[in-house]
Amino acid sequence: MTAQAPLRTSAMIASFADPGQRTTSAPFGHALVAAARADERIVGLTADLGKYTDMHVFAQAMPDRYFQMGMAEQLLFGAAAGMAETGLIPFASTYSVFATRRAYDFICLDIAEPGLNVNIVGGLPGLTTGYGPSHQATEDMAIFRGIPGLTIVDPCDSVDIEQAVPQLAETPGPTYLRLLRGHVPTVLDEYDYTFELGKAKVVRPGTDVVFVSSGLMTMRALLAAEELAAHRVDAAVVHTPTIKPFDEETVLREIDTDRLAVTLENHTVVGGLFETVASAVVRRGLGKQVTPIALPDEFLAAGALPTLHDRYGLSTRRIVASVLDRL
Structure with a gap:
């Protein structure tokens, strides 16, 4: 019998990785299998998005512990809540736009209010797809930050994802992971x-500069720091993968200096x-200006990811x- 090759990500998934950059295929799916x-x-x-959230890797490895709920996100999270009530630890994946916009009430009242250990896995966070506003979850953290007790993780790369999954499973309350799917850059191991x-x-x-960044923008901050060095500008990078609860002590210690402070x-x-x-910064009375690099407060265009990332x-x-x- 010929050994079956390990499942990789769907070829239909666009990548934001730069040409020639090291990547890892479907790190979330493989990390979930290891944790399970x-x-x-x-x-x-999942809600009909197994191969588009890298959950298909888990489905092949553990079919008896995989549940395909169809195109019904409210059912997805309602079922996950019920499973958590029985002592299971669900990881429920869909696109971030569908979790935040379609299923908010179910997540808020069925999962967060009773403090259940349900792990929401949202694909296509921010500008990681060129499909336009119907799939670009540019406001997902803004929506979810107001839910009491919900942990929010915005990983930079495959290293973050692989190490975050078991820790999210061990966290008693609900969590939200902004999933980077497909061929995900591998950066932080260096x-x-x-x-x-x-x-x-x-x-x-x-x-000279301190970048405070999360998600894929930590990768960009590190690349920008390398290029800024050619201009004799020395840039620090502070990676903040957990948005809630937020590590104020570390971030404010780095912000409260004479350096230009930029969030990405x-x-x-x-x-x-x-x-x-x-x-x-305001609560601590630091009186420090912070410059944001972020997406604008508008619905974004459709197109190729490199073009859109440069445009915005x-x-x-x-x-x-x-x-x-600014210097």
Whole structure:
């Protein structure tokens, strides 16, 4: 009998990785399988989007613990809540827009209010698809940040995802993971980094600029820091993968200096990382200006991801130009 090759991501999934960049295929799916082998309570659910949220890897490895709920997101999260009530640990995947816009009430009242261990896995967060406003979840963190007790994780790369999954499973209450799917860049292994839920990490020191970033924008911040070095600008990068609860101590310690402070996020400027940082700065009375690099408060265009990232200021080129303009 010929051994079957391991499942990889769907070829239909666009990648935001730069040409030649190291990537890992379907890190979430493989991490979920590993976590489920260690904990028999873990189950996987999806709403007709298995291969588009990398849940198909789990489905093949553990078909008896995989549940396909069809195109019914409210049912998906209602069922996940019921499973959690019985002691199971569900990971329920769909696109972020469908979780936040279609199923909010079910997530809020069936999952968050009773504090159930349901892990919401949202694909296509922010500007990771060119399909336009129907699929671009540019406001997902703004919607979910107001739910009491909901943990929000915005991973940078495959390293973050692989290390976050078991920690999310162990977290007693509900969690939301902004899923990077498909061929996901592998970046943070070069920076002596480990993911710790609720913690921000200084992954690169610098004396002139401090980037506070989350999600794929930490990758861009690191690339921008390398390019800024050619302009004799020394940039630090603080990665904040957990948006809620937020590690104010680490971030404010880095913000409260003479350096230019810039937040970078793959999310609208409303209600995400920038406003989380800015509110912490105001509460502490730091009197520090913070410059946001984020998506605009508008519905975005459809198109190719590299073009859109450059148009809306998320590309490395645009980040470097923005910093040089402010120095």
